[in-house]
Amino acid sequence: MIKALIIDDENRTRDLISKMINSFALGIEAIPAGENVQSGIQAILDYKPDIVFLDIQMPDGTGFDVLKAIPEKTFEVIFITAHEEFAIKAIKFSALDYLLKPVDPSELQAAVEKAIKAIHEKKEDSQFDALQNNIQPNQKRRLVLKTQESVYVIGLDEIIRCEADRNYTSFFLTGGKKILVSKTLKEYETMLTGHNFLRVQQSHLINLDYVDRYDKGNGGSVVMKDGSEVPLSPAKRDIFFEILEKL
Amino acid sequence: MNPYFFFNAMSVIQSYIYENDTRNSTKFLVNFSRLMRLILENSPKEFIPIQTEEEILQKYLETQKLRFEDRFEFEINVSPEIVTEHAMIPPMITQPFIENAIEHGQLHTIEGGFIHVTMVKQDGMLQITIEDNGIGRKSSEQNKKSSTHRSMAMQITSDRIDNLNKKYKTDGKLVVEDFNKKLETGTKVLISLPYKEETPLTAAL
Incomplete structure (x- = not known):
């Protein structure tokens, strides 16, 4: 479900906008939380919304301050304010829309629909990118893994799979070798995406060249060429099979 | 008066409508309309009866x-002799400071926030005091927009007082200080103006 967060210093406005959004029945969860810059930032981190409705003038700063404090904007921004003079600045912050108070419900609905469309397009884009990167011809690349005792230089074609263990990552290599490195799986996922690797589940990143088979039992798992078994998260099913088709 | 006050007020009515709150939306509309009528009628005048000014402030503060x-809470105290003597006041002379207290003093974020307006006759002058326990000038100066807005209110009001001083050869003043001097919070605005009276008879002429 798409989550929409409403940040405004007036209680009344937060409730009004949520009521309006609910009345559109677009299957969006409206969350009226965040009454200033501080609590707004916190609410974004807590709720991880897809859309943020943002007031501009707030007691301890502006809506722009909220955006500046969020390093990675994974949501669409729609400003709602009585002030028309910040529209240009809002565009510079890549706002999807800019609504003036009092809010016209049909304008609000159009903005919400625009946001839903943008969210879906973004999702498709990122899946397509992953797909594109994964079917590119494999370049001969090496990876340096540092442990306390040694520095390993390994070819990507030696890596069968990687497994997360909190802030550590275990590399399972051809020939039964295993290397434990104190970096998160997320970091390696970033490095290895585009080289025929896929994060098939929260804790597992696999080299698609070493996939032996897919077993349907146990909710579905991937068996690697070295015999190890890795769960496949339902969210990754589609992309996994799509890539296999292209191999 | 800040034009955004109108848009925000309209937004309040809209929220009552969405709550199906007929009673409050009507109450708000009536109050707001009366305020608009008073402002439109009185703002072009040089002086208006203090009673009228009191009503404008009352309606404005209720809307906010x-x-x-x-x-937040508010209180307007006009000493009784002023009312019976038909004292006059330049329209909306205190409004910018009340607006500042609410918008920039962030009264709604303060536990037990208040605004007190007092008007007395002293040494042949009309003495007005506007006090609030908001975040104060020092804190609100960190917000650039707030501080330019605050200084605009100061400029406009001291120009108005200067003009009155020239015309009536008086020594009116505008003084702004912290309400709580130790903590540097809240604001206390002192305005002194020439004391003017108009009997109902001269007003009618």
């Missing part, structure tokens, strides 16, 4: 209170 869901 509804917007912020009663999260």
